[in-house]
Amino acid sequence: MVGLVREGEITAMTKLQQLVDRLEKEHDLTDEEFVSILESGDPDGNAYLTERAAAVREKIYDRDVYIRGLIEYTDHCRNDCRYCGIRRGNKNAERYRLSREQILECCDRGYELGFRTFVLQGGEDPYYTDEDMACIIRAVKERHPDCALTLSVGEREKDTYIKWYEAGADRYLLRHETADREHYESLHPAEMSYGHRIQCLRDLKEIGYQVGCGMMVGSPGQTMGHLVKDLRLIQKLQPEMVGLGPFIPHRDTEYAGCSTGSVELTLKLLSVIRLMLPQVLLPATTALGTADAKGREKGLKAGANVLMPNLSPTDVRGKYLLYDDKICTGEEAAECVRCLSLRVEKAGYRIVVSRGDHPAYTALAMSDF
Ligand code: 5AD
Ligand code: FES
Numbered sequence: 001m002v003g004l005v006r007e008g009e010i011t012a013m014t015k016l017q018q019l020v021d022r023l024e025k026e027h028d029l030t031d032e033e034f035v036s037i038l039e040s041g042d043p044d045g046n047a048y049l050t051e052r053a054a055a056v057r058e059k060i061y062d063r064d065v066y067i068r069g070l071i072e073y074t075d076h077c078r079n080d081c082r083y084c085g086i087r088r089g090n091k092n093a094e095r096y097r098l099s100r101e102q103i104l105e106c107c108d109r110g111y112e113l114g115f116r117t118f119v120l121q122g123g124e125d126p127y128y129t130d131e132d133m134a135c136i137i138r139a140v141k142e143r144h145p146d147c148a149l150t151l152s153v154g155e156r157e158k159d160t161y162i163k164w165y166e167a168g169a170d171r172y173l174l175r176h177e178t179a180d181r182e183h184y185e186s187l188h189p190a191e192m193s194y195g196h197r198i199q200c201l202r203d204l205k206e207i208g209y210q211v212g213c214g215m216m217v218g219s220p221g222q223t224m225g226h227l228v229k230d231l232r233l234i235q236k237l238q239p240e241m242v243g244l245g246p247f248i249p250h251r252d253t254e255y256a257g258c259s260t261g262s263v264e265l266t267l268k269l270l271s272v273i274r275l276m277l278p279q280v281l282l283p284a285t286t287a288l289g290t291a292d293a294k295g296r297e298k299g300l301k302a303g304a305n306v307l308m309p310n311l312s313p314t315d316v317r318g319k320y321l322l323y324d325d326k327i328c329t330g331e332e333a334a335e336c337v338r339c340l341s342l343r344v345e346k347a348g349y350r351i352v353v354s355r356g357d358h359p360a361y362t363a364l365a366m367s368d369f
Contacts, residue, residue, distance in 0.1 A: 016045030023275045024052050028235070031228045038224060038268055046268065053271035053303030056278050061305045063349045066281070066356025067340075068117040068150065069110035069311040069333075072320040073098040077123025079154070080189045083219060085250035085321045086123050092252050094319045097127060100136050102313065106333075107140050110311045111147070113337050114353045118144075119173070119308060121152035130160045134167040141168035148355040150212075155196060158203040165207050172204045173212040175243055178219065179233035180226045187219060201237060210358055212241030212281070217269060218261020219247040227269070234273065240358035241306070242273050242280055245287030248323035263292045267302040274303030279359045281306050290327045296340075297347040306356065307344070309336045 019037055023029050029037070040046060074097045075086045086093050098106075107118050118140060122128075128136075133153070140149055150171040151164060161172070176197055178184050184194040204211045215230050216222075234242055246261030270282055283306040284299025292298065296307065310317060311333045318329045328336050341351050 016040055016042055017048050020045070020049050020052050020275070023272065024056065027276050027278070031225075034228050034231055034272070035224045037272060038227060038265065046264075049268060049271045049275075050302050053274040054301055056274055057303045057305055060279055060359065064305065064352045064354075065300065065344050065349045066117070066306045066354060067115060067337075067351055068119050068283075068306060068308045068356070069106070069113075069115035070119045070121055070308045071098070071103055071106045071110075072121050072310065072312045072316070073103050074122035074125040074128065075316075075320045076125040076127060078126060079124050079192060081192070082187055082189070083216070083247065083250070083253055083255055085252060085323060087253070090250075090252045093321070096316045096319050097125070098313070098316070100132075100139060103136055104139055104143065106311045106313065107144060107147075109333055111144055113334060114351070115311070116144075116146060116353060116355045117148040117150060117171075118311070119150040119152055121173075124154040130156075130163055134163055137164055137167040137169050146355070148357065155192075155200050158207070161200075161203055161207055161209070165209060169209070171210040171212065171240070173214075173241065173243060174200055174204065175212075175214040175216075176201060176230070176233060177215055178222065178226055179215070179229040183219075183221055183226050186221050198233075201239075205237065205239075210240040210361055211237070212243055213237055213239045214241075214243030216247040216261060216287075217244055217266040218259070220255050220258050222247075222261075231272065231276065235276065238277070240281055240361065241283070242277075243283055243285060244269055244273075245285035246291045248287055248290060248325070250321070250323045260291050263288065263295055263298070266291075266295075267298055270299055270302045270304050281356070281358055283308050286310075286327060287323065290323070290325055297343055300344070300347055300349055307340060307351070309333070309340055 019033050076095050077086050077088055080087045080089045148170045151169050152173040181194045201213055246266050248260050249255045249258045282304040284296040284304040288295035288299050310328055314332055344351050
């Protein structure tokens with residue numbers, strides 16, 4: 001019954017399936033095998049990858065989705081990353097800063113909405129001194145001792161990271177952006193260095209933060225080889241979270257004419273990373289939701305288990321623009337949560353009220369509390 005042509009197709013399918021099975025079992029493949037998964041255009045094989053990643057996600061996290069309340073507290077930045085809309089050289093960016101009181105109000109509102117993790121994200125803005133930040137961290141933790149606090153404020157020196165950890169910060173997000181030094185240098189101005197970025201990630205881990213690294217998918221000049229290097233870095237660093245979303249051009253950057261990164265490739269990477277590090281926290285990012293109206297839902301189905309809705313005050317949301325056409329810039333926090341809950345439920349998942357720690361840290365967090 002099975003004709004020759006069908007037989008060929010079955011063999012190809014089996015090959016991809018075997019790779020996926022091995023990745024699930026051994027959490028590793030050769031560079032060439034990673035590339036063949038990422039490059040495969042076989043719909044059945046790709047569906048199998050998604051299916052296995054979703055199964056692993058479910059085994060560990062059930063159908064739960066963790067939410068993190070993102071507070072974009074400043075869009076001033078001393079850096080000039082070539083791809084980023086809030087880089088210091090962009091004279092068209094409307095700059096703003098939130099006060100300590102405004103940040104605390106965002107947290108209070110978020111708490112009422114069910115958030116038990118807050119993420120303070122901003123450009124690298126020296127206006128807030130190390131002590132100012134420590135003060136904000138202490139105030140958030142004092143008001144909400146049952147919540148986790150994540151920082152996403154870029155590259156600093158180790159003693160600063162220690163100070164903030166001692167003030168109560170639990171987690172730190174610092175995307176490595178690309179694990180290839182030359183590619184890193186092509187995306188960043190000369191005063192930024194790949195070595196320092198990686199040193200920061202190492203320091204953060206050593207201090208005891210739950211750490212998130214990550215990269216853009218489809219950033220200018222990115223190759224499959226670079227993505228494999230990203231996977232190797234992730235394996236080596238063993239971060240608690242990996243943030244990835246498609247690159248989206250910003251009109252006021254030199255990459256304005258470039259195309260948006262592939263949603264399909266982003267989804268594949270989410271699945272591959274889920275199989276590589278089964279327990280890792282994987283957000284379905286706003287960039288993914290911007291590149292595709294159903295991107296976040298597709299992300300959850302491909303192995304993601306975290307969403308990071310915006311808690312920033314409505315009047316500043318439209319200003320924190322790293323890329324064009326960012327979604328959710330007009331909505332109130334409560335609206336976003338309502339909208340997301342509906343979307344999540346429709347996709348077959350549920351948002352939970354929880355700090356949503358990495359499993360390795362859950363016992364630790366409980367004993368702290
Ligand atoms: N497209 C997609 N993601 C971007 N980021 C910055 N600029 C862009 C862009 N143009 C990502 C970077 C950064 C994170 C906060 O946002 O990876 O680390
Ligand atoms: Fe913000 Fe839907 S998640 S409006």
